[in-house]
Amino acid sequence: MSARTVIAGNWKMNMTPSEAKQFIGELAPMVAGKNACDIVLCVPYVDIPTAVEAARGTNIHIGAENVHFEAKGAFTGEVSTAMLCELGCEYVIIGHSERRQYFGETDTTVNLRTKAALAAGLKVILCLGEVKEQRLAGITDEVVAMQTKLDLADIDEDALKNVIIAYEPVWAIGTGLTATPEQADETCGVIRKTVAEIYSKKAADAMTIQYGGSMNDKNAAELLAKKNVNGGLIGGASLVPEKFTAIVDAANA
Numbered sequence: 407m408s409a410r411t412v413i414a415g416n417w418k419m420n421m422t423p424s425e426a427k428q429f430i431g432e433l434a435p436m437v438a439g440k441n442a443c444d445i446v447l448c449v450p451y452v453d454i455p456t457a458v459e460a461a462r463g464t465n466i467h468i469g470a471e472n473v474h475f476e477a478k479g480a481f482t483g484e485v486s487t488a489m490l491c492e493l494g495c496e497y498v499i500i501g502h503s504e505r506r507q508y509f510g511e512t513d514t515t516v517n518l519r520t521k522a523a524l525a526a527g528l529k530v531i532l533c534l535g536e537v538k539e540q541r542l543a544g545i546t547d548e549v550v551a552m553q554t555k556l557d558l559a560d561i562d563e564d565a566l567k568n569v570i571i572a573y574e575p576v577w578a579i580g581t582g583l584t585a586t587p588e589q590a591d592e593t594c595g596v597i598r599k600t601v602a603e604i605y606s607k608k609a610a611d612a613m614t615i616q617y618g619g620s621m622n623d624k625n626a627a628e629l630l631a632k633k634n635v636n637g638g639l640i641g642g643a644s645l646v647p648e649k650f651t652a653i654v655d656a657a658n659a
């Protein structure tokens with residue numbers, strides 16, 4: 407089975423509910439019928455009800471940007487898997503580098519959150535990638551292999567069908583610097599090889615591995631043409647309907 411292409415937007419801390427409604431209203435007709443890829447928008451928690459409603463009957467799926475691993479309790483400011491599921495949220499980003507960098511997320515908490523999300527039936531977009539110093543030191547392959555192993559610890563092969571890995575070199579996020587298509591292909595390939603080692607070649611071949619980091623309407627086609635790149639996780643360019651649509655078009659070419 408070959409991997410499904412998934413084009414996902416990560417809105418980060420952008421868009422109010424009314425802006426989300428307007429955006430999806432504009433985007434939906436632009437991406438209608440473009441079904442060679444799955445289309446996902448991961449939005450701030452407060453936008454989820456509006457976004458789910460606006461996306462109803464379209465080919466756009468809605469996700470959250472994080473989720474807590476405990477079912478309920480004294481975790482001020484956090485949101486549970488049950489809360490997301492009840493709203494009709496289908497996907498969740500876990501382990502984004504901004505969570506790791508600014509909010510103390512570690513491979514251990516990423517693993518806990520991933521297990522909780524999978525148990526609740528959510529599809530996980532698991533983010534990992536090296537920082538600039540690690541790439542310069544020539545240890546990118548070791549770093550992404552280690553993150554893959556730690557982040558997927560104790561997760562069954564069967565549950566992997568609901569896991570997408572987003573390879574996001576931290577130095578390329580929001581910086582305008584993009585990994586070259588060759589770099590993206592190579593490192594996504596290292597992640598796939600690691601999944602094959604932990605699980606099986608079958609599981610690795612079926613896994614969607616996205617590239618993320620300044621993917622836009624100009625560079626998407628080249629990146630998506632690479633064998634190991636099965637889609638994108640898109641920040642800045644996911645906030646502009648025309649740019650996001652151009653990336654969906656590149657995945658449908």
Ligand code: PGA
Pocket residue numbers: 416574578579580581582618619620621639640641642643
């Ligand atoms: P960017 O963000 O496309 O703005 O670089 C990607 C991401 O953080 O997922």
